[in-house]
Amino acid sequence: MEEPPDVVIRRLPLYARSLRYLLQEGVESVSSQELGDRINVTAAQIRKDLSYFGEFGKQGIGYNVRKLLQQIEDILGLTREWPVAVIGIGHLGEAIARYEGFRQQGIRIAGLFDSNPSKIGKVIDGMTVQSIEEADRIIREQGIRLAIIAVPARSAQEVTDRLVMAGVRAILSYAPTVLQVPEGVWVRYIDPVAILHSMTYYLARDIHSTRHNSPES
Amino acid sequence: MEEPPDVVIRRLPLYARSLRYLLQEGVESVSSQELGDRINVTAAQIRKDLSYFGEFGKQGIGYNVRKLLQQIEDILGLTREWPVAVIGIGHLGEAIARYEGFRQQGIRIAGLFDSNPSKIGKVIDGMTVQSIEEADRIIREQGIRLAIIAVPARSAQEVTDRLVMAGVRAILSYAPTVLQVPEGVWVRYIDPVAILHSMTYYLARDIHSTRHNSPES
DNA sequence: GAAAGTATGTGAAGTGTAGCACTAAGTTTG
DNA sequence: CAAACTTAGTGCTACACTTCACATACTTTC
Incomplete structure (x- = not known):
């Protein structure tokens, strides 16, 4: 096969x-x-x-x-449960942490991490935000292989390197930057701004002409 | 060409x-x-x-x-500014409304809408959440052609129909469901759960074998 | 229980995109 | 100023994915 x-x-x-x-x-x-x-x-x-x-x-x-x-x-592989680390607890990270959709079907938020001391200790939905310094240990201890990154673009690569070093093998990144990772690590991006910018192309074109070609992603 | x-x-x-x-x-x-x-x-x-x-x-x-x-x-088409309507002001919708990344480069959040009366009137970053009933009028008045949907899956199609009727021609949907839209309307999806679920495939496989094929989205 | 109907699984054909490799055009070096 | 070097633009090739269309198998109808 x-x-x-x-x-x-x-x-x-x-x-x-x-x-x-x-x-x-x-x-x-x-x-x-x-x-x-x-x-x-x-x-x-x-x-x-x-x-x-x-x-x-x-x-x-x-x-x-x-x-x-x-x-x-x-x-x-959804018959087992995958613990996930969330890095970067801003508005977006918090929304991710609270999102019910993640809780189901194989995904379990196992840790919230941020580098900003003012965020550390904050409790979100029963989980306490921890220092990014703790991430390495917790990822190793719990065998976490999946992470969600919701940090600013400037710190995304640094965070990624750290996560990979600790054992993370798949990353979902919301940071607007392309990450460099070693062989054997999976990265996928969520990039709403890029998506909107690609759609404005068609909107702009439709205003100037009447030509249409098939929409739908 | x-x-x-x-x-x-x-x-x-x-x-x-x-x-x-x-x-x-x-x-x-x-x-x-x-x-x-x-x-x-x-x-x-x-x-x-x-x-x-x-x-x-x-x-x-x-x-x-x-x-x-x-x-x-x-x-x-980013030399002009595109007003965008955001529908569904839960945790995610709020994070979207507050996200600085949208403000820049051609995108301007022009309206926040929700159907839940307890959300209406709430002020987020200087913008007041309005009833979804108001959306039609405001979309028409302001010539809004772009919308971001952050409502539950069950109401996504209904909201979509409404937006399209009012003149929206491009939709970025965070709802975990596939939308049906008429010809000439663009839809793109942001689906973190699906992305995570596709990555667990590789994680599960890597645990059982040592075979690797190239990662990276 | 035979005939008509429905829907899967799949080899083969068709389509679309990515990458190669070369030409052309510019710059830097000696 | 000529030779060596760099890099854009592009026709062509290769590859990967999608769709077609048909053989196969199961169900329903009469």
Whole structure:
């Protein structure tokens, strides 16, 4: 079996989420077509994606929602719980710490860290903000491999180096800068400003012309 | 000249940002190689991308930082200011409203909206949270075409329909659900949970095997 | 229980993007 | 001022991903 491409891995969580919604709605069976319509992905794409991991459907029927969800969660490693460190407890870091969506499905906020002494000791949702100095030890002790960075761009690289040194292997960064990491460490970015700036291109163009080409991310 | 693909449009803001940093550092000239090294993009990619819009460099020299930045900002429509409506003022919406990064470079938060009466009237950074009922009028009056959605998944589609009806043409959604929009409306998503869930795949795999394929988003 | 209907899994074709490698044009060196 | 060096712009190639379309398999209908 071939190695699944990263684009496929990125779509799996969307399939999983959609299946969770279906489950809540009490739907027990779904076809690749129905699932695809919900998330604007073609049926063939879904079937191809899943085929990297096995055969999960029944011809003539479709997929059992609960079973497929379990299998995708298993593939993604969501059957266990992943402790996550959050670095940088400004407005954004605090919102992340409080976000219910993280609590579920395999993610557990395991530590909040900041370098600003005025933030340290602050309690957010039952968790105490700790000094960044403590991060190394706690990451090592708890075997934390996932971190979310919400610090200013200027300190993001320094924080990253530190985290990687302590054992973090996957980073979700909200800092508006590209991080350099050694082989074997995964970085993904959340960059709302860049997204907005890319959309203004189309808005500006649409104002000047009437030409349209297909939107939708 | 050919229509630039969307992937290229999405990279332009990254180039722009990197050029802004270079400008702050006092660098006046940069080669595609140097710029690429900073943001982990090949030199050829940068040159190819820019070639969709014209010729901005000097052979043997590279690019004038200030000039290239201006030209990219011009392409992206960032020479004017885009008013943005923010819908959903929970922890995240508030963090968005307070984020300094939005204030700069063409984006101006023009209105904060929520459906929860207990939120309405709240003042955030000098802006008063208004009822979602007011959004239609204000979007029309101010010609707002860009919106950020930070509402729960269950109300995201309803809010979207409303915004589109009022004239919004580009939406950045933080809601964990796929939105259906008519032709001519752009939607992009920020989905930290999906990103984390895609990274756990690699973390889980690395624990079970020693095989590595290249990380980095 | 045969025929019609539905939907998966997948080889093959099609599409789009990234990178190579070369030409052209400028600069620096001696 | 010529030779060596640097770097942009770009046609072409290679590759990766998406979509098509069909064989297969299961279900429902009559």
